[in-house]
Amino acid sequence: MTLLKTAVDTSSPDYQGNRDAMLAKLDELSDEHAKALAGGGEKYVDRHHARGKLLARERIELLLDPDTAFLELSPLAAWGSDFAVGASIITGIGVVEGVECLIVANDPTVKGGSSNPWTMRKGARANDIARQNRLPVISLVESGGADLPTQKEIFIPGGRAFRDLTQLSADGIPTIAIVFGNSTAGGAYIPGMSDHVVMIKEQSKVFLAGPPLVKMATGEDADDESLGGAEMHSRTSGLADYFAADEHDALRIGRRIVARLNWRKEGPAPSAEVTAPAYDDDDLLGVVPGDLKVPFDPREVIARVVDGSDFDEFKALYGSSLVTGWAQVHGYPVGILANARGVLFSEEAQKATQFIQLANRSSTPLLFLHNTTGYMVGAEYEQAGIIKHGAMMINAVSNSKVPHISVLMGASYGAGHYGMCGRAFDPRFLFAWPSAKSAVMGGAQLAGVLSIVARASAAAKGNPYDEEGDAAIRKIVEDQIEAESLPAVLSGRLYDDGIIDPRDTRTVLGLCLSAIASGPVEGADGFGVFRM
Template sequence: MFSIDMLYKSLLALCHIRRISSANIEHFRKRIGAHLDVTGGERYKKLDKLLPRERIQMLVDPGSAFLELSFLAGDGLYGKDLIRSGGLITGVGVVSNKLCMIMCNEFTVKGGSIYPIGLKKYLRAQEIAHECKLISIHLTESGGAALPYQADLFVEGGRNFYNIAKMSAEGLPQVTIVFGSCTAGAAYVPAMCEENIMVDRKGYVFLGGPPLVQAATGEIVSAEELGGARVHCIQSGVSDHFALNDQNAIDIARNIIMNSNYEPSDSWAEKFTAPSFEWNGDLLEKLSDGRSTLSAHELIKNLADKNSFSEFKKFYGVDLVSGFCHLAGINCGVVANNGMLSEKGALKATSFIRICSQRKIPIVFIQNYTANKNKVTLEQEDQRGKAIVRLMSVLACSEVPKVTLIIGKSSGIENYAFCGRSFSPNFLFTWPAAQFCSHDGDSSVDMENMEEQQDAVYSSARLWDDGVIEPKDTKRVLALSLSCALNKPIPDSKFPVIRM
């Protein structure tokens, strides 16, 4: 499931979608390869340690899916230091037939130290776990905060401890496996969780390690004596389960989840698989140019299960396509750009979202903004603005699960109106051709810098999305995301006062 070769080839397919130079393709390949390359992996093997992705692979149920989030987090943010995946691997998987959010320290990067982007990724994973009512499993091995960045970590650094306590209070189980040394702030994660497992002679929990103890008190003490599994299982009581090795720890964790007696009323764990699918050949050709207009109808019909798409208001507000369909067997609504959003398109979307909210049907939003080359009057623009305000008001207060996919340009007010990041979709993914910008048209101001900042990799590195995905995996990722979001009952929606 986590074959490096398969993942490498899969991610390289992203280059197929965009018309970019061979130099850019080579650069993209290097970024992918760099994030997958575990330097010194053999050294850890000799220490009988599982690598981070191997830990996840052994934890999840055989044959089940794993929805990894924000693979490119941190890319290019720390100069020459490559903090692979932001120093933390996060994603949703099935453990003992229960949906779980898995957070695994990438200990091969700076000893698993937490960088600002890693903290942001951690908090995003916890946000998803809370919203989707998922069990949280922390696979820990970390030296705590990366001290050169402590000014960017301290204030929000305790938020993950707060989240652990709050989710536990809401009945969402919190479980930790201590695979290695957990020092300073990282020591609080196993202490805060409901149950934790420590691996003998590998897992350690202490606020300050032996060198710090010696420097402060002059006492010479081993890591095992200071905070090993035997100390915390027998004397301090910080740990609840003693594991002989990594595999034993994973087996104990799976048993804990199995016996947790946690079962959401609408559990989708058994449905957490979704087929990939083959693109229509003609459509794939159109996708080769990131700036070309893509027909929303073609895209939806390729994503929807066969003959399941039923369009809503087909002849009204044709710059927007909306309708109901089944996606890998999941009933959902779809709202997609088919041009620049007009007044009629906004009114149509508002009506459709209210229907989905009434029926408690999740919605998939597809963004691909194209500017309107036709002139519009001030009155038309005024009416359009008012309609978009109504749309955003309804969107913000709709309680149905929402998943957003950005396949092309996403700019200005349309990013918000089609459930961009600021409108809190349960998940948001992008294609490699996606472009983020705050303005609606091209600008000659600092174009080189703006071009870089619009890039999908640039935005994903900063967690403006939950990951860049290749088009052929779109149906699978959307289906898995909807399964997560539907893991809890959908509450009634209450809409605000709308002035205009």
């Protein structure tokens, strides 16, 4: 066993300072997560309960197998926007009758579960995860349809939800809809396009147009039940496949549907024996410095995440700013690429390219641990070929076919974000620590570049340069970039799948790798042209 050693001194002032800074960030994020958990607030939660209905999260809990985890996705969606944190929908991966499923639940306490632009984006991301990882989809439906004041942002892209359901079905991925209340207008197509549909007596309402709109359009007088009640759809239209007595019965039926799917994983099974890391995951709170300009050794993270802290490092003496090697997480094999000192040089890019090729040859999933300021700049490095070597690494990441998982621990700037498989490169999952920041470059660097350009422009025109104004502008720009780089901002825009407590990293990775194994894991047969 190649056991990683640790140099973390949990009693040192630096460690304690780092830990305090991380805990403060976690406290701030806890307040934001609480907003998503609160739904529409106490008033609407109480009103929902008074109607004898379960909350969306209560429905999920009853649907899942007892004492199993629920990996919630994009919980801070819409953060910083005019809409409720969470985007009036809950998405995540959970185990139902032993089968990992992608679960989507409308939150009817938030504007009746109506869909806003962020709801569309969050739902689309969930469907991507289901398709990429071959996960059955269970929709817990109760929605008033589109948030009409924002229809111009919803109507056109909203059709993707229908396309996704039909394509999932065509790909052999089961889709199940359990209707708990309204599913009207465009929302009526959610059950209409699902493989299996459960409706609840005197509670489910599925119609293209409710009584008022029917009256306006046709002059016909009709009630909810005759238009779209559960009994009508069970006896007359045939839209409902199962008629449930109440919500608990509907969830029971939903579980039985999954049990009868005869679903089997197509990916590799984990090792029978799994050894916990040799070091305490609590140590991860103090590993990342509060100042991201200060480097840290990612091996300290790897040692607290991988099985038995056992890591076979690849090219340990070459390209030392990037750590690469092989390990297992919860019994699943992984290849790891982790930034060590921020900057990526030509050696690191070439090392990463070879390593990614080897991972594809052995069909081994890749884990990218980000803390990079990007590829090195300067005349010496340009002449040495940093562009073509960086492009080589990005080519390898782009055309790699094995599943990728990315975790942003610290900085993730510039093209380094791309080379380390950022969001645009479709990792199966991407999570961030509260310490993470991501942007074109750091705030001070970006403000400095703008200052240099402005100074040169003034000199070219023969004008005096306003030093005081320059300092003020630099401060404004730096503050703006720092604010826009924070993980809550990026998570709110769905640029990650959630911000996680560093101590939960191993658990989250294990859940992701298990979900990935629902589908086949295969490497690429070939890559694009590598410029040598």
